[in-house]
Amino acid sequence: MKHDPKSPDTSVLPGGPRHVAIIMDGNGRWATQRGRPRLFGHHAGAKRVREVVEACPDFGVEYLTIFAFSTENWKRTQVEVAGLMSLFRRYITKETRSLSEFGVRVRFIGDRVRLDDKLIKMMNDLEQATAHNTRVHLTIALNYGGRDEVARATKRLARDVAEGRLDPDKVDEETLPRYLDTYVLPDPDLVIRTSGEARISNFLLWQSAYAEYEFIDTLWPDFRKDEFGRLCAAYGGRDRRFGAVKT
Numbered sequence: 695m696k697h698d699p700k701s702p703d704t705s706v707l708p709g710g711p712r713h714v715a716i717i718m719d720g721n722g723r724w725a726t727q728r729g730r731p732r733l734f735g736h737h738a739g740a741k742r743v744r745e746v747v748e749a750c751p752d753f754g755v756e757y758l759t760i761f762a763f764s765t766e767n768w769k770r771t772q773v774e775v776a777g778l779m780s781l782f783r784r785y786i787t788k789e790t791r792s793l794s795e796f797g798v799r800v801r802f803i804g805d806r807v808r809l810d811d812k813l814i815k816m817m818n819d820l821e822q823a824t825a826h827n828t829r830v831h832l833t834i835a836l837n838y839g840g841r842d843e844v845a846r847a848t849k850r851l852a853r854d855v856a857e858g859r860l861d862p863d864k865v866d867e868e869t870l871p872r873y874l875d876t877y878v879l880p881d882p883d884l885v886i887r888t889s890g891e892a893r894i895s896n897f898l899l900w901q902s903a904y905a906e907y908e909f910i911d912t913l914w915p916d917f918r919k920d921e922f923g924r925l926c927a928a929y930g931g932r933d934r935r936f937g938a939v940k941t
C-alpha cells in the first residue's frame with residue numbers, strides 16, 4: 695500500500711470526522727456462525743483493520759483508534775487470550791512495512807505492564823519505526839480500560855502534587871488529559887461499535903464525552919470500506935453543539 699506524497703487525496707468528505715474510534719466487536723459470533731473457533735473470527739477481524747486504515751485518507755480521517763484488547767478481556771479462556779496475543783505479534787511482524795509505506799504512525803495505549811516482554815518490545819519498535827509518519831495516526835488500544843487509564847493518570851497527577859510539581863488549586867479540565875495515555879491525540883469525533891451492542895465498554899471514557907456514536911449491526915469481520923464511508927458521511931450531517939444552544 696504505497697503512498698505517493700505528491701498525489702493529494704481528492705475524495706475527502708467535507709465536515710467528516712477527524713478522529714474515529716472503533717470498538718471492533720462480533721469476531722466470536724462471526725466465527726461461531728461459520729462453525730469455527732473464536733480465534734478464526736479474530737484473524738478475520740485483523741484483516742479488516744488494514745482496509746479501514748487504508749480508507750482513512752479517503753474520508754478525511756486523520757486519527758483512527760481501535761480497541762484490540764481490554765483490561766477485562768483477560769477473563770476469556772487461556773486459549774483465546776494466548777491466541778489474541780500471538781495474533782498481535784503476527785500482526786506487527788506482518789504489517790510494519792505496509793503501515794510504514796502507507797504513512798501510518800502507530801501508537802499503543804493501555805497498560806503495558808501485564809503484556810509479555812517480547813510483545814512490548816515489538817510495540818515499542820513499531821512506534822519508533824513509524825514515528826515520522828503523519829498521514830494516518832493509528833492508535834491501538836491494547837490492555838486498555840478507560841477507568842484503568844484514569845486511575846493511572848490520577849496516580850501520576852497525585853505524585854506530581856505530592857512532589858511539588860503541580861499546584862492542586864490549578865487542577866482543571868485541561869490538567870487530567872495531559873496525564874492520559876492519549877495526551878497527544880485529539881478527542882474522538884465519532885465512536886463506532888459493531889455487532890449490535892449499544893454500550894461503550896470502558897473505551898475512551900474521558901475522551902468521548904462529546905463524541906457522536908454509531909452502533910451498527912455489522913459484525914466486525916464484515917465491516918467494509920463502503921460502510922465506513924457512509925458512517926463518516928452521516929457524521930458530516932450531524933449538528934454538534936457541545937452543550938451550547940445554536941444562535
Ligand code: FPP
Nearest residue numbers: 718719720721722723724736739740762785
Ligand atoms: C471483540 O469481539 C473483539 C476482540 C476482543 C478483539 C479485537 C481484535 C481484533 C479485531 C483482532 C485484531 C486486531 C489487531 C490490532 C491486529 P468478540 O470476541 O467479543 O466477539 P463476540 O462478541 O461476537 O464474542
